[in-house]
Amino acid sequence: MDKTIPVKLDRIYFGGDYNPDQWDEKTINEDMRLFQKAHINLVTLPVFSWAKLEPKEGVYDFGWLDSIMDKLAENGIGVNLATPTVAQPAWMSRKYPEVLDVDIQGRRRTHGMRVHFCYNSPKYLERARAIASEMAKRYAKHPALKLWHVANEYGTYCYCPICRGKFILWLKNRYGSMEKLNERWYTAFWGRTLYDWEEINLPDETNDDFRFNPTVQLDYLRFVTDSTAACFRNEYDAIRQYSDKPIQTNMSGFIKKLDQFVMASNMDIVGWDNYPWPTQEMSFVAMKHDIMRGLRGGQSFLLAEQSPNQQNWQPYNVLKRPGEVRRLSWQAIAHGADSCLYFQMRQSRAGQEKFHGAVISHSGRDDTRVFRETEFLGKELETLSPHVVGKRTKAQAAIVFDWNAWWALENSSGPNRDIDYLDGVHSYYKAFYGRHISVDFVSEDADISGYKLVVLPYTYMFRPGLKEKLDSFVRNGGTLLAGALSGLVDENDHVIGEFPGALRDVLGLRIEETDALRKDCLNGIHMGGREYPCRLVCDIVIPGSAKTLGCFTKEFYAGGPAVTVNEYGAGKAYYIGSVPDSALVSDIVGKIGLSPVIRADNGLEVTLRQDESEQTLFIINHTEAPLRAELPEGFFEPLAGQTVSGSTQIAANDVRVFVRRITA
Ligand SMILES: [Zn+2]
Known part of the structure; x- marks a missing residue:
């Protein structure tokens, strides 16, 4: 049961992590002046201050936090109040x-x-709950409090x-009997039958039996997610007793380790930390934002951290180029964020992150490039905030994204060690991005009936119910686009049947064998007079009712089907039996007839957020050259104070935001 509360923020939150426990009063007072100058309206604190707030077990010292909370309130700055439970005090560990x-x-x-x-x-849970309760009691009604972190x-x-x-308790609860556990863990293989719950160990490096059993691995990943969600919930429940403000945690970048659909279902609003690598494609960063938006069914999320300049923990910490942080910030908002929060506000004098970028650098100056860019962005966000907050993205296409499928696919021994789930998903996503078509990410449990197109890139594991849902979606007129290695195993990582398992009927084909290609070896697909590269795996497809649209160009299966389409009920199901180039996916998407947000040049990123009364259109040029977009009638550009329509030039590296009233 969803116990979370609905959230609508009162503005775009702009600011980030602040560590006043490292600074004297004079510095803090100067920070207040600088925050106001840069239009900062929210700071996150005190993330790492458990040792200071509880110097002895059960003895709390909130004096310094009281005074900083009061000072922030006096200066009109809100607080994203963190429980400091990520770093326990030394006395506790001892x-x-x-x-x-x-x-x-x-x-x-x-x-x-x-x-x-x-x-x-x-003991950790008891002490974490205690300090969360103390803080909630103390600050629930504080005027600076906006959010909990x-x-x-x-x-x-x-x-x-x-x-x-x-873990043993979790397994007892899941399986009920040793007999069922043995069946689900398939212990008959290699004679690993277990007779008693006490024979279960953790899949660590001292236990190869469990470490190399893919179903045990999966169950441990699920167990860790459930345990971590319960650890979060322990504090959530303590806070909720006293406060009605939204509660979240910042998820660590974009991680495989925890099923973030499960984590997000326990939060009031999703928060995540975006630290793209300098070489990452912008479509990849956009995809991660869209996945975060999908975690709570399209609800706005928080960009909880990003760097206002270079990081310190990458091998080569490239400076963010002029205007780059502005583009990255607007990109997050364009995909559904209602905040732009940095790590960090003031650069720490020492410690592991003393070279990590900050709004206020070691110089303390307000005339640095980074400070001036922050101030400029702060003003823009303030102006556009009423046109952004709470607006949602409407998409006709959905990509199924699932942590269980990710874990199972990458844990699998074979067919190809270079299979990378995110990279495979991106091959599909990039086609939509390039065509300026909005796309949602949904879990295997989601309702897909409202979409025109559902995409299954690498949806290796089918959890219960997905097969039936997809069959009925296509029968009722929907279009399915499935990629290689999809539908092969059930939730226990057991093969469903003749490949492609759960998708045999809807795709109208069978797969006899799957070839694996080294990373540096490509095959090709010939389709509609064009040739596209493909990689990693190639299926030997035997069509049943499916028609062949494209064929492999190399190896002994050259001329055999690589891309097929099957008429199924009132709908269609496409299959690509390899890891495709996004150009091939784009050409298939082109046949399906989805509408782009607007027509625009390649290289522009285009998204739209809307509510019942207004649309907000975001156009970002990530390139070094001016590009053109075709604006429909009726858009106004608040930052420029002008109405714009028709063919419009978007300058190199620029961001443009337009709004239009929706008339009935
Ligand atoms: Zn433990």
Whole structure:
């Protein structure tokens, strides 16, 4: 049951992580002046201050936090108030060593790092709940309080005895009997039958039986997600007793470790930290935002962290180019974010992140390039905030994205070690991005009946219900586009049947064999007079009712079907039996007849957010050359104070935002 609350923010939140516990009063007062100058309206604190707030067990010192909260309120700045539970105090690790996590090699970690706790430790959970309750009681009615932020970037994997005990309980709850567990874990293979719950260990490096059984691996990943969600919920429930403000945690970038659909279902609003690598394609960054928007069914999310300049933890920490942070920030908002928050506001003098970019650098000046760019963006966000917050994206196409499928596919021994789930999903996403067609990401559990097109890139694992849902979607006139390795296994990672398993009927074909290609070897697909590269896997497809649209160009299966389409009920189901180039996907999408947001040159990123009364159109030029977009009638550009329509030039590296009233 969803126990979360609906959220509508009062503005675009602009600001980020602030660590006043590192600064004297004079510096803090100067920060207030600088924040106002840069239009900062929200800071996140005190993320790492548990040691300062609870110097002894059960003894709290909130004096300094009271005064900073009051000062922020006096200056009109809101607070995203963090429970500091990501870094427990040294006294706790010393007095209760069981709060420290155990790594995959079976070694108990020592105190000193952040995120070094066992999320199942009763003592950790007790102390985390206690400080969350104290903070909620104290600040629930504080005028600066806008949001709650629990811990920071969860993602530990613990292999301690407490976790083993909890894992056994979790399995008992899931399977009920040893007989069923043996069946689901397929222990008949290699004679690994278990007779008693006590024979279950964790899949760590001391236990190869479990570490190399893909179903055990999957169950452990599911268990860690459930445990981490419960650890978050422990604090959520404590806060909710006293406060009605939205509660979230910032998810660590875009991670495989935790099923973020499960994490998000426990939060009031999704928050995530975006740290793109300098070489990452902009379509890849856009895809991650769209996935985050999908976690709570299209609801706005928080861009909870990004860097206002270079990072410090990459091998080569390239400066963000002039205007780059503005583009990245608007890109997040264009895809559904209602905030732009940085790590960090003021650069720390020492410690691991002293070279990490900050709005206020070590110089403390307000005339640096980064500060001036922040101020400029802050003004833009303030102006456009009423045209953005709470608006949603409407999409005709959905891509199925699923952590279970991701885990199972990449855990699989064969057919190809270079299979990369995100890279495969991106091959499809990029086709929509390039055509300026909005797309939603949905889990296997989602209602897909409202879409025209559903895409299954690498949807290797079909959880219960998906097959029937897709069959009826296509029978009722929907279009399905499925990629290689989809539909092959059930939720236990057991092969469903003759490939492509769950998709045999709807695709109207069978797959006799699948070839694997080295990363540096391409095959090709010939379709409609063009040739496209394809990679990693090639299926030997035997069509039944499906018609062949494209054929492989190399190997002994050259001339055999690579792309097919099957008429099924009132709909159609396409199949691509390899990992395609996005140009091929784009040409198939072109046949399906989805509408772009607007017509625009390649290289422009175009999205639309809307509510019942207004549309907001975002156009971002990530290239070094001016490009053109075709604007329909009626759009107004608030930042320029002008009405714009027809063929419009978008300058190199620029962002343009337009709004239009919706008339009945
Ligand atoms: Zn543990």
